[in-house]
Amino acid sequence: MIRFPFWLAIPQGTQAAPPDTGCGGERLPLAFQTAGKMGEYLALHRNGNWDVRLVNRYSITQSMEAARQNGFDAVCLDIEADGSGGRRLGINDFLATLEPET
Numbered sequence: 001m002i003r004f005p006f007w008l009a010i011p012q013g014t015q016a017a018p019p020d021t022g023c024g025g026e027r028l029p030l031a032f033q034t035a036g037k038m039g040e041y042l043a044l045h046r047n048g049n050w051d052v053r054l055v056n057r058y059s060i061t062q063s064m065e066a067a068r069q070n071g072f073d074a075v076c077l078d079i080e081a082d083g084s085g086g087r088r089l090g091i092n093d094f095l096a097t098l099e100p101e102t
Contacts, residue, residue: 026088
């Protein structure tokens, strides 16, 4: 389960390379629970353009719509800095895993 706020990196154009092996090597928006984990990933994957967003309960709808408008129907959650691991979740399944703010 992921909690608000979280970081979302949406690939832009054709420059953002897919993860090395994570999420099946598919090019997807990447969700990170911490800025540190996202920073580690992006520092090792400089080849690309990313729309990076800090997502909260007020911006989740707009952020997922941006992902859909860029042609994505899924999100990669918990990818490692080296590009391994991660879980591919359809956008609707991803939204269902969000823990409400308390």
